Amino acid sequence: YYQPTSCRPRFLLVGExxxxxxxHLAxxxxxxxxxxxxxxxxxxxLFVTATSLEETCARLMREAQRTAPSIIYIPHIHLWWExxxxxLKATFTTLLQNIPAFAPVLLLATSDVCHADLPTEIKELFIDDYEEVFKIQLPNEEERRMFFEDLIVNQAAKAPASKNSAAWRPxxxxxxxxxxxPxxxxxxxINQLEEQEEDTLRELRIFLRDxxxxxxxxxxxxxxxxxxxxEQVPDYDAVIKQPMDLLAIxxxxxxxxxxxxxxxxxxxxLICSNALEYNPDKDxxxxxxxxxxxxxxxxAYAIVREEIDEDFExxxxxxxxxxxxxxxxxxKYAPSYYRVMPKQNSVPGCTKTDPKCNEKMKIAAAPVDASTPQTCVVPDSWVRRTTRGTHSQAEEQQVTCADKAKEILTQPVIVDYYELKQLLRYVTAVTKKFSIFCMEKLYAVLSQSIYQHREDYDKTELVQEMKKEIAAFSYARC
Known part of the structure; x- marks a missing residue:
């Protein structure tokens, strides 16, 4: 910046x-x-702003000079000049000349018209003798071959991607x-939690009593x-093993x-099933x-379903x-004074006045807490067997997946590399006069064909389809 190396840097990219x-190049x-x-x-x-064209041009060029080193870029300068x-032409030329000769402000432009056919004012801005004009040629044969080589020779011959490639990793x-x-x-x-739970269960008990x-x-x-x-039904206990009634509830x-x-x-x-079991459908x-x-x-079901809230349940x-x-x-919170005493003759051989029999009755009538958790002790041998079974199952599954992956990956890919090289030479010759846009369009068409045949192991059909695509594209362009 302090020791400039070029005077009025200009660069024009010219080509057909x-x-x-x-x-691409600019x-x-x-x-x-x-x-x-x-x-x-x-x-x-220039045209999208509300200000005049000259004012917009002057503002951009002054900003470029203020922020130097900078670049002023004018694409398609031949259309811009027309x-x-x-x-605006006089304003642009004057402002450009007023920029100091050694100010690092690069004027970069492109043109689809040959430098000799451009207007005189543009030719004076970009002097060919000072190497300020770069002439672009269409890609030569070697450049076209390099452009299509990877697509036709390498990507077209790729084997389908294995879905079980992860099976190779142990x-x-x-x-x-x-x-x-826990x-x-x-x-x-714990006390606070139990109090909250007891409040909820108290509401449940009130509802169930009702x-x-x-x-x-x-x-x-x-x-x-x-x-x-x-006494009225002597065989009831023999038939019904778990009696139930509303008072017991x-x-x-x-x-x-x-x-x-x-x-x-x-x-x-249980009440319903006991009644159905003991009373046959006869009389x-x-x-x-x-x-x-x-x-x-x-x-009972209708009352509960209608009156109890699902969230509460x-x-x-x-x-x-x-x-x-x-x-x-x-x-734990049940009343300690509440006991259900069995009837006198519920324990055989006992009388009401016999104190020993009363003790037996108390033992027989002791309530069983159905919510008390029962501890289940799992033997260590069972755990070891389960662990070994899990390991063996995982190993067996791993071996099976690996075998399937080997079957898929070892399937040969049928491809004629000589045909692919011939196809590469063919597309190189066909695209001799193609523009960059046409070459990229043909590249996209061939890529689409390769993608459609990505699951094929036999690439013969793909090669024939690519030949047809190249011929059709070349014919349509001609």
């Missing part, structure tokens, strides 16, 4: 239309000089990871309110044994009991699962 002077020059600001003085830059008026067999440890809550957090009460006061379901009397509600409405409905199902009395048992079940299920994981007993 289609040689790429404005579309952008490449600007890209090589990308550290310098570029001011494009083309027709759109389109602007005499005033897979590492990792040990089975232990289950994550998050440890503090005692205060549903049970409505069922119990219904005359149709009077037979299901109390346990079956063994109330007792389970009071003992906090229902954590969801689904558990409550399962006991309603009218049994059929009436069966009918009322089914009515009980439908009524989901919350109860989450509480049940959380307590199961924590090992928390659901009867």
């Amino acid at each position: 239309p289609g040689c790429g002077q404005a579309s 952008p490449a020059v600007i890209h090589a000089l990308e550290k310098f600001p570029v001011y494009t003085l083309d027709l759109p830059a 389109a602007v008026g005499a005033t 897979l590492e067999v990792l040990p089975v990871a232990p289950p994550p440890k 998050q440890q809550l503090t005692e205060e957090e 549903v049970t009460h409505r069922l119990a006061i219904d005359r149709r379901f009077r037979a299901f309110t109390k346990p079956v009397d063994p 109330l007792s389970k509600i009071d003992l906090h044994q229902y954590l969801t409405a689904g558990d409550f409905l399962r006991d309603i199902d 009218p009395g049994d059929r009436l009991i069966r009918h009322r048992a089914c009515t009980l079940r439908d009524t 989901q919350r109860c299920e989450e509480i049940q699962e959380s307590r199961k994981k924590r090992g928390c007993s659901s009867s």
